[in-house]
Amino acid sequence: MLFGRPFKLFGLTVWHEPVCLFNFEWVFNTYGPFEYVVELGTGTGGLSLFLYLQQVVRGGRFVTFDKCAPSPILKRIGVDVRICDIFREVDSIQRILQNHRSFLYCDNGDKVREVTTFAPHLTPGSVLGVDDWGFEITEDDVSDVLQNFGLVTPPFLTKQRFWVRK
Secondary structure, three states, X not given: OOOOOOEXXXXXXXXXXXXXXXXXXXXXXXXXXXXXXXXXXXXXXXXXXXXXXXXXXXXXXXXXXXXXXXXXXXXXXXXXXXXXXXXXXXHHHHHHHHHOOEEEEEOOOOHHHHHHHHHHHOOOXXXXXXXXXXXXEOHHHHHHHHOOEEEEOOOOOOOOEEEEEO
């Protein structure tokens, strides 16, 4: 963990600094509602639970993708968890992004490839979020893709970055 420590949310580990939840809340309040939130990289499922509950409250859909199974509680409460290699599910993910105003959050194992593969399919007004900015991915890595996006600045400085599709 580069900033802060992981923490528990409803007993599930969130591998982000706690203040990031305020930034996600800001994204939902400022740019939502979203028809879909697509999370690439479920991990243990703590952040997935937060994003899922955001969509439940706001009337949208949520889907999370990872190669490994997260906590079984996610399935038990109805979270759409897809255990797969996202790069073998490109068509189904792109279909969601092309047909719905979405929030795409990239936090899987290859953020550069995630952004270059999926972000171009976001519709205008959709939001792209990336974790580990400046560490696992930089502007130089994805500057071509980001030409169609506008950087937005949430209230708290974290290692996440967010853009809105123009």
